[in-house]
Amino acid sequence: MCYAIPGQVKAINDKTVVVDYFGEEKRAINDLINLNIGDYIYAQGGYVIEKVAPAQALEVLALWKETFFELQEVDVRLSKLYFEEGYHDTKLSRILDRALERSSLSRSDLHYLFSVEEKAANAFIYKCANFLRQKYLKNSCCVHGIIEISNICSQNCFYCGISSHNQQIKRYRMSEQEIVDTALSAIKDYGFKALVLQSGEDSFFSPDKIAKIIREIKKQAGVLIAISFGEIGFDGLKTVYDAGARAMLMRFETSNPLVYSRLHPGRNLDTRIAHLKRAGELGYLIMTGALVGIPGQTPDDVFNDIFLAKELNAEMFSFGPFLPHPNTPIAGYLPWDKDKIFKVLAIARILDPENAKILVTTAFETLHPDARKEGLLCGANSVMLNVTPAKYRALYSLYPNRAHVSESINSQIQDILALLRSLGRAPTDLGVSEKIFLMEQSITEGAL
Numbered sequence: 001m002c003y004a005i006p007g008q009v010k011a012i013n014d015k016t017v018v019v020d021y022f023g024e025e026k027r028a029i030n031d032l033i034n035l036n037i038g039d040y041i042y043a044q045g046g047y048v049i050e051k052v053a054p055a056q057a058l059e060v061l062a063l064w065k066e067t068f069f070e071l072q073e074v075d076v077r078l079s080k081l082y083f084e085e086g087y088h089d090t091k092l093s094r095i096l097d098r099a100l101e102r103s104s105l106s107r108s109d110l111h112y113l114f115s116v117e118e119k120a121a122n123a124f125i126y127k128c129a130n131f132l133r134q135k136y137l138k139n140s141c142c143v144h145g146i147i148e149i150s151n152i153c154s155q156n157c158f159y160c161g162i163s164s165h166n167q168q169i170k171r172y173r174m175s176e177q178e179i180v181d182t183a184l185s186a187i188k189d190y191g192f193k194a195l196v197l198q199s200g201e202d203s204f205f206s207p208d209k210i211a212k213i214i215r216e217i218k219k220q221a222g223v224l225i226a227i228s229f230g231e232i233g234f235d236g237l238k239t240v241y242d243a244g245a246r247a248m249l250m251r252f253e254t255s256n257p258l259v260y261s262r263l264h265p266g267r268n269l270d271t272r273i274a275h276l277k278r279a280g281e282l283g284y285l286i287m288t289g290a291l292v293g294i295p296g297q298t299p300d301d302v303f304n305d306i307f308l309a310k311e312l313n314a315e316m317f318s319f320g321p322f323l324p325h326p327n328t329p330i331a332g333y334l335p336w337d338k339d340k341i342f343k344v345l346a347i348a349r350i351l352d353p354e355n356a357k358i359l360v361t362t363a364f365e366t367l368h369p370d371a372r373k374e375g376l377l378c379g380a381n382s383v384m385l386n387v388t389p390a391k392y393r394a395l396y397s398l399y400p401n402r403a404h405v406s407e408s409i410n411s412q413i414q415d416i417l418a419l420l421r422s423l424g425r426a427p428t429d430l431g432v433s434e435k436i437f438l439m440e441q442s443i444t445e446g447a448l
């Protein structure tokens, strides 16, 4: 995991460089830039994305030094493990002891964690997940930006509000220039160091066109770009990787082939998974996961979803609730309760304490207003901010009433930085804005 602060190159072994962040050493792949030992760089998701002039790097590092360690202290304090007074559940303790020792959990253990309902039991499960996150992944939290470049979609996914089922929304497609300008503004004006470009399956954006856009952005700024355009074909994946994309966000949606085929008539789960595997082989960082609470899905399916995301070596897990959209065939199907979604995040962390970044999705924030804070306290360590131009955002209506849809980029940034500060977390993908971050009041536990 990388920080959005400059690191100094300590060693270079072929394409791998060792980078120092205030004494913490991390590794990153350098496939873009001519580097020497002693250079300062920004790295994201394990990739060097930009070289920084020493004077500029030292200025940012001076601003950050104290905050860096203060945040870590707050995080350690907030992730201590304890049972609520007067509560005891021997079976739960045994299961969580094994999780903390990193012994594997059985299916029946997972069912027990998932189905236990007492508030104190759940609080302890969340604390364990948070403890594991802190122990293995420390306090860095991804803050990616997402630009939704088109809501035009040829697919008929039963749950999705921008699918061909929805005859009532106004469709939009950003121009290539608009996409480049939006990305450059997110990077240069707001400090984003990792951006996701997403759309419906819109054939206008051929791999060549996507490649051209990415080349243009990368020519002008250092950034980690993730693509999220669905299944663009193996050749398409290669074309876009060669243009400089280094991550792919694509959920497999469900690992149960029957549930998948019912919700995606005419499509095949194997093809989707093959794309994820191919992308991984090409060198893309994989961000994947599943919808939680779709018709026909069982808790066992969800455990399998987590295992599949792990098997795909996902850099980031994206598990979020299904929310019904009125203009789709499953409009009347109710979402799962918020506690079940928290449980999925916590179980995902317990099953993968060391590797995955776990996202708190906007869908979850739409279901439950405190999902972001509570999710970050039950194992998650990643969020995405919407940097789509305001005039298009409401039209990207995967589900109704999306959280943050009318908030300016500035206010989204202020809110996440205040929340992260209160939790002792360091934003990993927001660079320039550390100035805003440091201007905020001194670190407190805020509303905790």
Ligand code: SAH
Residues within 6 Å of the ligand: 159, 160, 161, 198, 199, 200, 201, 228, 229, 230, 231, 249, 250, 251, 253, 290, 291, 320, 321, 322, 323, 324, 325, 363, 398, 399
């Ligand atoms: N075309 C891209 C992006 C699809 S939209 C692709 O195929 O990957 C991004 C994600 O939104 C989907 O993967 C799906 O998991 C999620 N989504 C769609 N409809 C939703 C709904 N009703 N509730 C919650 N999430 C939804």
